[in-house]
Amino acid sequence: AQSVTQLGSHVSVSEGALVLLRCNYSSSVPPYLFWYVQYPNQGLQLLLKYTSAATLVKGINGFEAEFKKSETSFHLTKPSAHMSDAAEYFCAVSDGTSGSRLTFGEGTQLTVNP
Amino acid sequence: DTAVSQTPKYLVTQMGNDKSIKCEQNLGHDTMYWYKQDSKKFLKIMFSYNNKELIINETVPNRFSPKSPDKAHLNLHINSLELGDSAVYFCASTTTGKGGELFFGEGSRLTVL
Numbered sequence: 001a002q003s004v005t006q007l008g009s010h011v012s013v014s015e016g017a018l019v020l021l022r023c024n025y026s027s028s029v030p031p032y033l034f035w036y037v038q039y040p041n042q043g044l045q046l047l048l049k050y051t052s053a054a055t056l057v058k059g060i061n062g063f064e065a066e067f068k069k070s071e072t073s074f075h076l077t078k079p080s081a082h083m084s085d086a087a088e089y090f091c092a093v094s095d096g097t098s099g100s101r102l103t104f105g106e107g108t109q110l111t112v113n114p
Numbered sequence: 115d116t117a118v119s120q121t122p123k124y125l126v127t128q129m130g131n132d133k134s135i136k137c138e139q140n141l142g143h144d145t146m147y148w149y150k151q152d153s154k155k156f157l158k159i160m161f162s163y164n165n166k167e168l169i170i171n172e173t174v175p176n177r178f179s180p181k182s183p184d185k186a187h188l189n190l191h192i193n194s195l196e197l198g199d200s201a202v203y204f205c206a207s208t209t210t211g212k213g214g215e216l217f218f219g220e221g222s223r224l225t226v227l
Contacts, residue, residue: 032214038155043118043204043218051213088155094214101170102147102206102216104157 002027002093006105014113019063019078021108023091026072032096033074035065038088038107047089050074051096061085086112117141118219120205126225127195134191135222137205144209145169146188147216148180151202160203163188192224200226 007022025031032051036044048059055067065076074091091105118139127133139146147170148160162170163182177193188205202223206216 034215036218041221043220044157044206044216045218046215049213049215090157096214100214101159101162102214103159107155107157109155 002029002031002095002103004091004093004103004105006089006091006108008108009106010109010111012111012113013081015083016080019076019081019085019110021076021089021091021110023065023074023076023105024072025074025091025093027093027095029095032094033065033067034092034094034102035059035063035074035076036090036092036104038090040087044090047076081110081112083112083114086110118205118207118217120203120219120222122222123220124223124225126227128227129195129197131195132191132193133195133224134189135203135205135224137188137190137219139186139205139207139217141207141217142209143207143212143217144185145207146182146185147206147208148188148190149204149206151204151221153201157204161188161190195224195226197226200224 003026005024034049035047048057050067058064063078092102094100094102145164147162161180166182179191182188202221205219
């Protein structure tokens, strides 16, 4: 079984500040890890994914995440927050096979203050 | 040229009614899913089809019946709607080689009165 835990259901940062959204996973097989973003009244859009290659993964909109096996973590960061980053962020895990389920964390609502 | 499209986008109906949501993907994927997002934004998998064959069937009331006429389409029919069925239903698709990455539709918001 696989699961993810997102620490902090709400994160608030100032524009220009560092964004750090935390995600820890549990998996009995080597995991494939994802971060998705959901803007209001829209579907989920892939930010980035880890698929057992480089442990530091760069995604869209300046986001990146680092896979740390020893800490079972896959935290999402962005050096400088922009107002347009305000959204719901979901960490997810799968076993990477077609037909496998993508299991999501409970989401983190990011607020960016001017 | 929408990749994963769902219809309708909004659905308001009375308790006890039956309704359907349709999903189509033009990505050439062979696996499709239905996810339910509740009012707290939690996403839960409901069903998955691979090449028209049901491969994931979570603990969902049997009032929910998915159908996949071909690998590009996945529909969801809901009988005897209840208040608790109010949610946003997302269709998603993927295929071999995508490492489990899902491509999502924009969601269908169902409100049961």
